[in-house]
Amino acid sequence: MSNATISIQLPDGSVREVARGTTPYDIALSISPRLAAAVVVARIRPLATTAVTATAADEPSEEAMYGAAVSGERLVDLAAPLTEDVALELLKENDEAALRVVRHSAAHVMATAILELFPEAKLGHGPATDSGFFYDIYRETPFTEADLAAIETRMAEVVARDEKFVREEESREAGLAEYQAKGEFMKVHFIERFTHAGETISLYRNGGFVDFCRGPHVPSTGRVKAFKLTSVAGAYWLGDEKNQQLQRVYGTAFFNGKDMEAHFKRLEEIKARDHRVLGRQLDLFSIQEVAGAGLIFWHPKGGLIRKTMEDWMREECIRRGYDMVFTPHIMRRELWKISGHDGFYGQNMYPPMELDDAEYRLKPMNCPGHILIYKNSPKSYRDLPARYAELGNVYRFERSGTMHGLLRVRGFTQDDAHIFCTPQQIEGEVAACIEFAESVLKTFGFEEFKVELSTWDPNDRKSYVGSEENWLFASGSLKKVLEAKGIPYREIPGEAAFYGPKIDIKLVDVLGRMWQLSTVQFDFNLPQRFELEYKGEDGELHRPVMVHRALFGSVERFFGVLIEHYAGAFPFWLAPVQVGLVPISEKHLEYAQRVKATLEAAGVRVELDTRNEKMNAKIRDFTLQKVPFVLILGDKESGSGSVSVRTRGKGDEGSVALESFLERTQALQAAKGVAL
RNA sequence: GCCGAUGUAGCUCAGCUGGUAGAGCAACUGAUUCGUAAUCAGUAGGUCAGCGGUUCAAAUCCGCUCAUCGGCUCCA
Numbered sequence: 001m002s003n004a005t006i007s008i009q010l011p012d013g014s015v016r017e018v019a020r021g022t023t024p025y026d027i028a029l030s031i032s033p034r035l036a037a038a039v040v041v042a043r044i045r046p047l048a049t050t051a052v053t054a055t056a057a058d059e060p061s062e063e064a065m066y067g068a069a070v071s072g073e074r075l076v077d078l079a080a081p082l083t084e085d086v087a088l089e090l091l092k093e094n095d096e097a098a099l100r101v102v103r104h105s106a107a108h109v110m111a112t113a114i115l116e117l118f119p120e121a122k123l124g125h126g127p128a129t130d131s132g133f134f135y136d137i138y139r140e141t142p143f144t145e146a147d148l149a150a151i152e153t154r155m156a157e158v159v160a161r162d163e164k165f166v167r168e169e170e171s172r173e174a175g176l177a178e179y180q181a182k183g184e185f186m187k188v189h190f191i192e193r194f195t196h197a198g199e200t201i202s203l204y205r206n207g208g209f210v211d212f213c214r215g216p217h218v219p220s221t222g223r224v225k226a227f228k229l230t231s232v233a234g235a236y237w238l239g240d241e242k243n244q245q246l247q248r249v250y251g252t253a254f255f256n257g258k259d260m261e262a263h264f265k266r267l268e269e270i271k272a273r274d275h276r277v278l279g280r281q282l283d284l285f286s287i288q289e290v291a292g293a294g295l296i297f298w299h300p301k302g303g304l305i306r307k308t309m310e311d312w313m314r315e316e317c318i319r320r321g322y323d324m325v326f327t328p329h330i331m332r333r334e335l336w337k338i339s340g341h342d343g344f345y346g347q348n349m350y351p352p353m354e355l356d357d358a359e360y361r362l363k364p365m366n367c368p369g370h371i372l373i374y375k376n377s378p379k380s381y382r383d384l385p386a387r388y389a390e391l392g393n394v395y396r397f398e399r400s401g402t403m404h405g406l407l408r409v410r411g412f413t414q415d416d417a418h419i420f421c422t423p424q425q426i427e428g429e430v431a432a433c434i435e436f437a438e439s440v441l442k443t444f445g446f447e448e449f450k451v452e453l454s455t456w457d458p459n460d461r462k463s464y465v466g467s468e469e470n471w472l473f474a475s476g477s478l479k480k481v482l483e484a485k486g487i488p489y490r491e492i493p494g495e496a497a498f499y500g501p502k503i504d505i506k507l508v509d510v511l512g513r514m515w516q517l518s519t520v521q522f523d524f525n526l527p528q529r530f531e532l533e534y535k536g537e538d539g540e541l542h543r544p545v546m547v548h549r550a551l552f553g554s555v556e557r558f559f560g561v562l563i564e565h566y567a568g569a570f571p572f573w574l575a576p577v578q579v580g581l582v583p584i585s586e587k588h589l590e591y592a593q594r595v596k597a598t599l600e601a602a603g604v605r606v607e608l609d610t611r612n613e614k615m616n617a618k619i620r621d622f623t624l625q626k627v628p629f630v631l632i633l634g635d636k637e638s639g640s641g642s643v644s645v646r647t648r649g650k651g652d653e654g655s656v657a658l659e660s661f662l663e664r665t666q667a668l669q670a671a672k673g674v675a676l
Numbered sequence: 677g678c679c680g681a682u683g684u685a686g687c688u689c690a691g692c693u694g695g696u697a698g699a700g701c702a703a704c705u706g707a708u709u710c711g712u713a714a715u716c717a718g719u720a721g722g723u724c725a726g727c728g729g730u731u732c733a734a735a736u737c738c739g740c741u742c743a744u745c746g747g748c749u750c751c752a
Binding site for chain 1: 677678679680681687706707708709710711712713714715725742743744745746747748749750751752
C-alpha cells in the first residue's frame with residue numbers, strides 16, 4: 001500500500017483503495033449519486049489495531065450521544081477527509097445515529113436563529129436527546145412563547161439558506177481567548193473541561209454562526225428538513241441549583257414531516273393514557289387543592305383496585321414467610337434522632353409537632369418501627385430470619401415543583417419489609433426477594449424489566465458506613481444471586497446508598513418507558529445505630545444483617561404505572577367493575593336484577609345501568625369506562641336465562657347461558673391473566 | 677425550591693383592546709321502551725383558584741399566595 005492511498009472497507013466486505021484525504025461523500029458519490037444525496041453522516045472504524053484515538057476524555061453526554069465504542073468507531077462528517085485505513089458505513093435517513101446527528105444539527109440551526117434574533121444570548125451546549133434536542137441559553141430576560149415562534153420562523157430561514165456546516169480547527173489557546181473576550185463563560189468551561197493544553201479545538205461554522213463543537217453534523221442546514229420547537233424550561237448551569245439559571249429551549253427534528261407527524265401522534269397517545277387523565281375519566285383517584293399537594297384521594301373504583309393489589313400482596317407475603325406488622329404514623333422525635341433520619345433526612349420530613357410530653361414527627365420510612373419490634377424481645381439465631389412486612393403509609397415533604405400525579409407524591413404507601421438475618425442467610429433471603437419481585441411484576445402484567453446493581457465507590461470509603469468486609473460480602477451475594485438466576489444486570493459503582501448496596505428493578509411499560517419500583521437494599525447503618533443483636537449458636541451476641549425491600553415500591557406509584565400500562569383497561573381480576581349490565585328496556589330490569597344477584601353471589605363485581613337511556617348509550621358508557629364485559633339483557637335473554645356477551649376489545653360475542661358466562665368469569669378471576 | 681406557562685359549571689373549553697359570564701358533555705325532570713359505541717325536550721348549576729390593589733366599573737390590569745402543567749434538581 002502506498003503512502004498516498006488508504007483502504008476503505010465497505011459494509012459488504014469489499015475494499016477500495018482511494019487517495020488519502022478522500023471524503024465519505026466522495027465515496028458515496030462514486031457508488032451512486034442517489035446514495036450521496038440520501039446519506040447523512042458516516043461511521044468509521046479504524047482498521048489498524050493501534051488506531052484508538054484520544055476521544056476517551058470527551059464529554060460524557062456527547063459520548064452517550066454518539067455511542068463511541070472502544071474500537072475507536074465514531075461518526076464523522078461526510079466532508080471529513082479520511083486519513084487512515086477504515087471500515088466505512090454511510091448512514092442514511094433510516095438510522096438512529098443519523099437521526100441524532102440531524103437533531104444536533106437542528107440545535108445548531110436553532111442557536112444560529114437565536115443569536116441572529118438575540119445577539120446578547122450566551123450559549124451553553126446543545127445535544128440531541130432521545131426525542132429531540134435542546135440548547136441551553138443564558139439570557140437576562142426569559143424567552144416568551146412569541147419568541148419561540150419567532151425563533152422557529154428564523155430557523156426555517158436558516159434551513160432555506162442551506163448553509164454548509166464547515167469544520168474548522170484552531171489552537172485551544174486562541175479559541176479560549178476569543179470566547180473569554182466575548183464573555184462566553186459556558187463555552188470557556190467546556191473547552192477547559194473537555195480539551196487539553198496544546199490540542200486543537202474544533203469549531204463548526206454555518207453562515208455567520210460558529211460554535212465550539214465536536215461534531216459531526218449533517219452536510220448543510222438544508223438537511224434539517226422537519227423540526228419544531230416544543231418548549232422552554234429552566235435548567236441550572238451544570239445542573240447545580242446554586243448556579244445561574246439557564247433557559248433550555250427544547251425542540252425536535254426528524255428526517256421528514258411524516259416521521260414528525262407520527263411522533264406528535266404518539267405523544268397524543270401517551271397523553272391519552274396518562275394516569276392523571278385516566279384517573280379522572282375512570283374516577284379512580286384525585287388530588288385536592290384544599291387538602292394539599294401530593295396527597296392522594298382514592299375514589300371507590302381506585303380503592304377497589306388498591307384493595308385487590310393489597311390483598312394479593314398480603315397473602316403472598318404470608319405465604320412466603322413474612323409476618324405482617326403495623327407501626328404508628330407518628331413517633332417521638334427521639335426515635336428519629338436515634339435512627340439518624342432527624343438529621344440526614346430531616347429536610348424531607350414534615351416538621352416536628354410539639355406536644356405536651358415531647359416532639360413527634362410523621363414517619364418518612366418504616367424501618368425504625370420494624371426495628372423496635374425486633375428489639376422488643378431478645379432474639380436468638382433460631383428466630384432468624386425475621387421478616388416484618390407492612391403496607392406502611394409514609395410522608396415525605398417533597399419540594400413543591402416535584403409532585404407528579406401518583407408517581408411523585410408526599411404521602412404514600414410502601415409495601416415495605418425488613419428482613420433481619422444472619423450473614424449465612426443473606427443469599428437465600430436475597431434470592432427469595434428477587435423471586436418475589438419477579439412474581440409481582442409478572443402477576444401484574446409486566447414482562448420486561450431491567451435490573452441495576454448499585455455498589456459503592458471503593459475510592460470514596462468515607463462516604464459509606466460499614467466495614468469493607470461487609471460491603472464486599474453484601475455486594476458479592478447480591479451479584480451471586482443475580483448470576484445464579486441468570487438475570488442480566490447493570491452494575492453502577494458509586495450509586496449505592498451510604499448505608500449499603502442495593503438491587504433496583506426498573507420495569508419497562510408498553511411504551512418502552514422505565515419506572516423504578518422494586519428495590520432490595522442492604523443496611524449496615526441502622527443495625528449499628530439501634531445496636532441490634534441476636535444470640536448465636538456459639539452463645540455469643542452477634543449483629544444481624546438487615547435488608548430493606550419494597551416490591552410495588554409505592555402502592556401509589558405502582559398503581560399509576562398500572563393505569564398507564566393498561567391504558568385503564570385493567571385485567572379482569574383488577575377491574576373495579578367487571579361486568580356491566582344493560583337492560584334493553586324497563587321491562588327487562590327485573591331480569592337484570594336477577595342476573596346481578598347471581599353474579600354478585602359468586603363474587604363478580606357488577607354494575608347495572610338503570611338509567612332511562614337507550615341501550616346504545618349504556619353500551620357506550622360502559623365501553624368508555626373500559627369495563628371487561630357488557631351483558632345485554634332483552635326478551636331473548638330473559639326468556640332463556642341467557643346473557644348476550646359483549647367483550648372489551650372484541651365486541652358482540654352472542655348469547656350464552658348465564659351459568660357458562662359465570663364459569664368464564666370464575667376462570668378469569670383465578671387466572672389473573674390479561675386476556676379476556 | 678428555581679425558570680416558564682396555566683387556573684372560568686362535575687368534565688372539555690369559549691369569553692376581542694376592562695362594562696359584574698357562555699357552549700358541548702355530565703346531572704336532574706318529562707316524553708320515549710328501544711337489540712350491540714351518544715333518543716328528544718326542558719330544568720338547574722359558576723364569590724371566573726384565593727387574598728389584596730388600581731378603577732365609576734375587574735374573569736379581563738397590577739401584586740402576593742395556593743394549585744396544576746413542562747423542565748431543572750431530587751426520588752419510592
